[in-house]
Each structure stands twice: as structure tokens, then as C-alpha cells.
Amino acid sequence: MTQPTPLTQLPQSELFRKDDVFVLFGELFGRGYATGLVDQARAAGMQIVGITVGRRDDNNALRPLNDEELAAAEANLGGRIINVPLMAGFDLDAPAGEPTPTELLNAMTLKTWEQDKLDWAHIDKCRAIGTERFRKGVAEVMAVLDGMIADGRNVLFAHTMAGGIPKAKVFMVIANRIYKGRGERFMSSQTLLDSDLGKLILQNFDEVSANTFLHLIEGSAAIRARVEAAGGQVRYTAYGYHGTEILIEGRYQWQTYTNYTQGYAKMRLERIARAAWEQGVKATVYNCPEIRTNSTDVFAGVELPLIALLEALRKEGGGAWAESQWQACRDLLVDGVTLEDVLKKVADFQTSAVMQPFHDFDAWPMPNNPEQADLQIGTSEDIVQMHKDRKALVTDLLSTLVLEASGALIFRESAAPAGPVLWLNHDVVARQLNHLHA
Ligand SMILES: NC(=O)c1ccc[n+]([C@@H]2O[C@H](COP(=O)([O-])OP(=O)(O)OC[C@H]3O[C@@H](n4cnc5c(N)ncnc54)[C@H](O)[C@@H]3O)[C@@H](O)[C@H]2O)c1
Known part of the structure; x- marks a missing residue:
């Protein structure tokens, strides 16, 4: 049985300093996890370098x-x-x-997709072309980057890439029903995985969310060798997701968002870090808590566990600052609704009989079912209704706090990382926040 390997202590080591190089491997979006890490790199005076995924022209050709x-x-x-x-x-x-x-996916219809078959020999060719294109791009990027790193500097590569949902009309409809559908509109995530459409999507998730980390590590081997030979150090970080321990009934317990179709790719990402680590490369996947970002808005209910962070803030030595966060959250709710009401809704959801089978680490990522989808999406909607403004939610505020804490934790832990896969659970996130705001 595998077990989560949590980060339990606030990291104390320091490595990165002025003029060291921070490389963001993915684009930066305002609400994204990477902002927390970029803030740390900037505060340390590091030189910040980024990449782009490029843009598509009218004929879908990729351009700078x-x-x-x-x-x-x-x-x-x-x-x-x-x-x-x-x-x-x-x-x-x-x-x-x-x-x-x-x-090929656009030739499928809502009536036919469950039975429609793909020509896997053709798909394999497309996959090989995409992989080769990406690896060539990485080689070009590394050639430029090499010239930007002076001898004696340390380098921190931060991987943030995740995605791979193809822009096919039929899948947009299916995704909406799997992640947001309840009652009549419910759709089983297992039906998707059993179809050729689903199998293709899982392959694309692997390419975007996992294999890019491998291409980064391999593509930067020459830079790593040069930096290390000159006395510098190189680190690699990536953001994982594999459930989070949060406070449920006063005790930290592992739970997860369901259905997290991308989970197979995230486990592959973990295996890539473990394999690199065995070769002596300091690559660490940080499994992070559920927050609301551009990438998670499609997953209804993914934000529910985040609300329990309020309780962790108090439990982990929270003082006046933690209380001020409680108050700021209270101010977002409609008159007559208390934060305790919101927390009770989350607790009822987490402890309900419907959710118990999902708190099984070894069975992750489990498919959805109608009762779970109904409860999860319903609870999410009910909680939104308890706010004055659906564009200013308690989970927006708490997401920014998690960004701040995760940036500090990952930046410092990466100086002397404890292992290739580490969970940032609510306990250490809350402790880091209380420490930063003491
Ligand atoms: N939001 C969460 O709840 C959560 C939880 C744990 C881990 N994570 C992980 O954090 C990382 C950042 O995600 P985020 O939620 O902050 O959202 P985000 O939307 O800010 O970041 C997504 C990143 O993926 C990149 N990307 C998307 N499609 C790509 C493609 N086809 N090719 C290359 N790059 C592509 C984007 O450029 C961006 O850097 C991801 O690895 C995500 O899985 C998120």
C-alpha cells in the first residue's frame, strides 16, 4: 500500500539568492499556483525566466x-x-x-461517441509527432537559457504545466456533464474512460501534465551538468494533486475531489520525479491542496475542502491574523448566514455516508456516481448561494492564502528537499501562514 508522504515541518534551509535563475516552465496566470513561487523568487532577487506555450494561427499552426x-x-x-x-x-x-x-473527435457525435473507435496506429503517429515537436522546442529553449546562466549560479526549474483537454465540441458537452451534471444530466466518468475518446484524452493528459516534466529534466541535462560542475545546484519542482489531508471532525484526514480524471497523469508525474531522484536529480512533485484557479473552474465542488482551512488556521496556533481571515470571510456572506453554517455544510458533505467510499487513498482516482455528484455539486451551489456576491467567495480569499503558503513552502523546501513526492496538507499550509503573518 502506498501512503501519502506529507511535508510535516516548515522548511528552514536556504539556497537561492540574488542573481540565481528561476525558470517557470508554463505560463503564468493571475490566480495560478505558480504566482506564489514567482513571488518568492522575486523577493530573493533571482533572475526570472519564463517560457510560452505559443499561440495558434487561423490554421491551427503553432507560432511564437x-x-x-x-x-x-x-x-x-x-x-x-x-x-x-x-x-x-x-x-x-x-x-x-x-x-x-x-x-477525428469532431467526427463523433453525442449519440455515437461511446461506440466510436479510433485508429490507434494513426493516433500513435500523431502522438510521436507531438512529442518530437515538444522535445525540439525544449532543446531550443535550453540553448537560449544556457547563455543566461552564469557560472556559480543556482537554478530552480518550476514546472506548472497541466491540461490537455482537446477542443472538440462533443467533449466540451461531455465534460460539462461529467464535472457539473447532476440528476438527469449526470454522466459517469467511467463511461468516458471506457470509450476510445476517453482513452485518447488520458494519453493527452499524460503528455501535457506528466511527460513534459520528463522532457524538462532530460532537456536540461547539459545545463545541470555545467551548473553543478561550477559549484551551483539545480532543483526541479512540479505541482501534483493526489488528494489532501484536511480537518474533518477535528482530525486531519485524507480526502479528494472526485472524479479527478487527470489523476492517472498526476501519478505518472510522481513516478517521473521518483525515477529522476533515483538518478541523483533533485526533482520534487508537491501535491497541493484544492484551490480555485483558471484550470479548476470546470470542476464543480473542487473548492469544498478548501473551506476547512479556516479550522486548520485556528488549530495550528492561529492568533489575531487568523481571526482577521475568519472575519474577512464572514464579511463575504449574506446577512443571517454565519461562517459556522458554511463550515457545517462542508463537514456534513465530508462525513456523509455517500462520500465515505471515496476516502480510500489506494482506490484513487475513483469514478463518480450519481449520489456523489448530486451531493458534491449541490453542496457547492448551496455554498455559493450563501455569499453576497458569487464573484467574491470565501474560496477566492482562501485560494490566495494557499498560493502564498505553497510558494513559501515549495521555495524553501526545494533548498534541501526531503524526497521526490511531498504532500502539502492543510496543517503545514496553515502553520506556514500563521508563521508568515505572526
Ligand atoms: N488548482 C488546484 O486545485 C491544483 C491543486 C493541485 C495541483 N495543481 C496543479 O498546479 C499546476 C498549476 O495549475 P493551476 O491550477 O494553478 O492553473 P493555471 O491555469 O494557472 O496553470 C496551468 C498551467 O498549465 C499550462 N498549460 C495548460 N495547457 C498546456 C499545454 N497544452 N501545454 C503546455 N502547458 C500547458 C499553462 O500554461 C499554465 O502554466 C498544475 O500542474 C495543476 O495540476 C492545481
């Missing part, structure tokens, strides 16, 4: 950013961006003149 896009991206990052498109996944790749996987 134009001058205007590049200037905006560099201003947003506060650093230089190496302008070579690093879009991962093979959903829009194919041998010349042949259909891309997305085109």
Missing part, C-alpha cells in the same frame, strides 16, 4: 508570441520569456495531410 503578446507576457511575469512555443499534447498534431486527433 508576437511583439505585443511577448511584451505583455514579460510584464506579467516580471522577467524575460524565451519565445519558442512549448504547447504540449498532440491533439492538433498529425502527419501532413492527415487528420489530427481533434478532427
Whole structure:
């Protein structure tokens, strides 16, 4: 049986200093996890370097950013961006003149997709082309990056890539029903995984959310060797997700969002870090708590466990600052609704008989079922209704706190990481926040 390996102590080591190099491997979005880490790198005086996934032209061809896009991206990052498109996944790749996987998916309809078959020999060719394209892009990026790292510097590579949902009309409808459908609109995630459509999507998730970490580690081998030979150190971080321990009935317990279809790719990401670690490369996947970002808005109910962070803030030595966060959350609720009412709703959800089978670490990621979807999506909607403004939620406020804590934890732990896979549970997140705001 595998067990989560939590980070239990606030990390104390320091490694990165002024003029060391921080490389963000993914684009930076305002609400995204990476902002917490970039803030730390900036505060330490590191040189910040980014990449771009590029943009698609009208014919779906991948291109670098134009001058205007590049200037905006560099201003947003506060650093230089190496302008070579690093879009991962093979959903829009194919041998010349042949259909891309997305085109094949677009031939499927809502009536036929469960039975529709794909030509796997063709898909394999598309996948190989996409992988080769990405690896070549990484090589180009590394050639430029090499010239930006002076001898004696340390380098921190931060992988943030996750995604791979193909832009096929039929899947947009299916995704909406799997992640947001209840009652009549419920759809089983297992039905998706059993179909050829689902199998293709899992492959694309692997490429985007996991294999890109391997290409990063392999593609930067020469830089790693040069930096280490000059006395510097190189670290790799990636964001994982594999459930989180949160306070349930006064005790930290592991729970997860369901159905997390991307979980197979996240476990592959963990295996990539473990294999690299065995080769002496300090690569660590940090399994992070559920927060609301651009990437999670599709998953109704993913934000529910986050609300329990309020209780962890108090339990982990919270003082005046923790109380001020409780108050700021209270201010977001409609008159007559208390924060205790909201917390009770989350607790009722977590402890309900319907959710118990899902608190099984070894069975992760489990498929959804109608009762679970109904309860999870219903609870999420009920809690939104308890707010004055659905655009200013308790979970928005708590997400920014988790970004701050995770940035500090990952940045410091990466100086001397304890292992290749570490969970950042609510206990250590709350302790880090209370420490930062003491
Ligand atoms: N939000 C959560 O609850 C949560 C929890 C645990 C881990 N994570 C992980 O944190 C990381 C950042 O996600 P986030 O939630 O902050 O959202 P985000 O939308 O800010 O970040 C997503 C990242 O993926 C990149 N990306 C998307 N599609 C890509 C593609 N085809 N090719 C290359 N790059 C691509 C984007 O450029 C961006 O850097 C991800 O690995 C995510 O799985 C998120």
C-alpha cells in the first residue's frame, strides 16, 4: 500500500539568492499556483525566466508570441520569456495531410461517441509527432537559457504545466456533464474512460501534465551538468494533486475531489520525479491542496475542502491574523448566514455516508456516481448561494492564502528537499501562514 508522504515541518534551509535563475516552465496566470513561487523568487532577487506555450494561427499552426503578446507576457511575469512555443499534447498534431486527433473527435457525435473507435496506429503517429515537436522546442529553449546562466549560479526549474483537454465540441458537452451534471444530466466518468475518446484524452493528459516534466529534466541535462560542475545546484519542482489531508471532525484526514480524471497523469508525474531522484536529480512533485484557479473552474465542488482551512488556521496556533481571515470571510456572506453554517455544510458533505467510499487513498482516482455528484455539486451551489456576491467567495480569499503558503513552502523546501513526492496538507499550509503573518 502506498501512503501519502506529507511535508510535516516548515522548511528552514536556504539556497537561492540574488542573481540565481528561476525558470517557470508554463505560463503564468493571475490566480495560478505558480504566482506564489514567482513571488518568492522575486523577493530573493533571482533572475526570472519564463517560457510560452505559443499561440495558434487561423490554421491551427503553432507560432511564437508576437511583439505585443511577448511584451505583455514579460510584464506579467516580471522577467524575460524565451519565445519558442512549448504547447504540449498532440491533439492538433498529425502527419501532413492527415487528420489530427481533434478532427477525428469532431467526427463523433453525442449519440455515437461511446461506440466510436479510433485508429490507434494513426493516433500513435500523431502522438510521436507531438512529442518530437515538444522535445525540439525544449532543446531550443535550453540553448537560449544556457547563455543566461552564469557560472556559480543556482537554478530552480518550476514546472506548472497541466491540461490537455482537446477542443472538440462533443467533449466540451461531455465534460460539462461529467464535472457539473447532476440528476438527469449526470454522466459517469467511467463511461468516458471506457470509450476510445476517453482513452485518447488520458494519453493527452499524460503528455501535457506528466511527460513534459520528463522532457524538462532530460532537456536540461547539459545545463545541470555545467551548473553543478561550477559549484551551483539545480532543483526541479512540479505541482501534483493526489488528494489532501484536511480537518474533518477535528482530525486531519485524507480526502479528494472526485472524479479527478487527470489523476492517472498526476501519478505518472510522481513516478517521473521518483525515477529522476533515483538518478541523483533533485526533482520534487508537491501535491497541493484544492484551490480555485483558471484550470479548476470546470470542476464543480473542487473548492469544498478548501473551506476547512479556516479550522486548520485556528488549530495550528492561529492568533489575531487568523481571526482577521475568519472575519474577512464572514464579511463575504449574506446577512443571517454565519461562517459556522458554511463550515457545517462542508463537514456534513465530508462525513456523509455517500462520500465515505471515496476516502480510500489506494482506490484513487475513483469514478463518480450519481449520489456523489448530486451531493458534491449541490453542496457547492448551496455554498455559493450563501455569499453576497458569487464573484467574491470565501474560496477566492482562501485560494490566495494557499498560493502564498505553497510558494513559501515549495521555495524553501526545494533548498534541501526531503524526497521526490511531498504532500502539502492543510496543517503545514496553515502553520506556514500563521508563521508568515505572526
Ligand atoms: N488548482 C488546484 O486545485 C491544483 C491543486 C493541485 C495541483 N495543481 C496543479 O498546479 C499546476 C498549476 O495549475 P493551476 O491550477 O494553478 O492553473 P493555471 O491555469 O494557472 O496553470 C496551468 C498551467 O498549465 C499550462 N498549460 C495548460 N495547457 C498546456 C499545454 N497544452 N501545454 C503546455 N502547458 C500547458 C499553462 O500554461 C499554465 O502554466 C498544475 O500542474 C495543476 O495540476 C492545481
